[in-house]
Amino acid sequence: MAHSGSEDVQGQEEETFLYFAYGSNLMSKRIHLQNPSAAFCSVARLQDFKLDFGNSQGKASETWHGGIATIYESPGDEVWGVVWKMNKSNLSSLDKSFAWVQKRTVCHRSIKRS
Known part of the structure; x- marks a missing residue:
C-alpha cells in the first residue's frame, strides 16, 4: 500500500522535541x-x-568550578x-547533564518566526 510523505513527517515529529538551550x-x-541528533531550529527568546x-544548592560546577548557567x-x-x-x-543524556536540576520545566510555547 502506498503512503504519503506526510505520514513520514508526522512519525518523525512524534519522535522529536524542541529544546530551548542557553549557556554552554x-x-x-x-x-x-x-546529543548527536540536535538540529538547529532558531534563535529564541x-x-x-x-x-x-x-x-x-548554590554549588559551582564540579567540572570547571564556576557558576552553572540556570534560568528561573x-x-x-x-x-x-x-x-x-x-x-x-x-x-536521558539531557537529564544526566542537568542532574542537579530538581525538576524539568516544560514550557508549552509556540515558535514565532519573523
Whole structure:
C-alpha cells in the first residue's frame, strides 16, 4: 500500500522535541557531544524568565568550578537562546547533564518566526 510523505513527517515529529538551550548548550560542538541528533531550529527568546549562575544548592560546577548557567521564572525578564530539535532518544543524556536540576520545566510555547 502506498503512503504519503506526510505520514513520514508526522512519525518523525512524534519522535522529536524542541529544546530551548542557553549557556554552554548554545554551542553546536557542546550540544552534539551527548546529543548527536540536535538540529538547529532558531534563535529564541523565553519571556518571563531570567538567566542566573549557580544552582538551587548554590554549588559551582564540579567540572570547571564556576557558576552553572540556570534560568528561573521572573515576570518581565527574558532569556535569549536557541532552539534545537532533538530525537527523544537524547532525553536521558539531557537529564544526566542537568542532574542537579530538581525538576524539568516544560514550557508549552509556540515558535514565532519573523
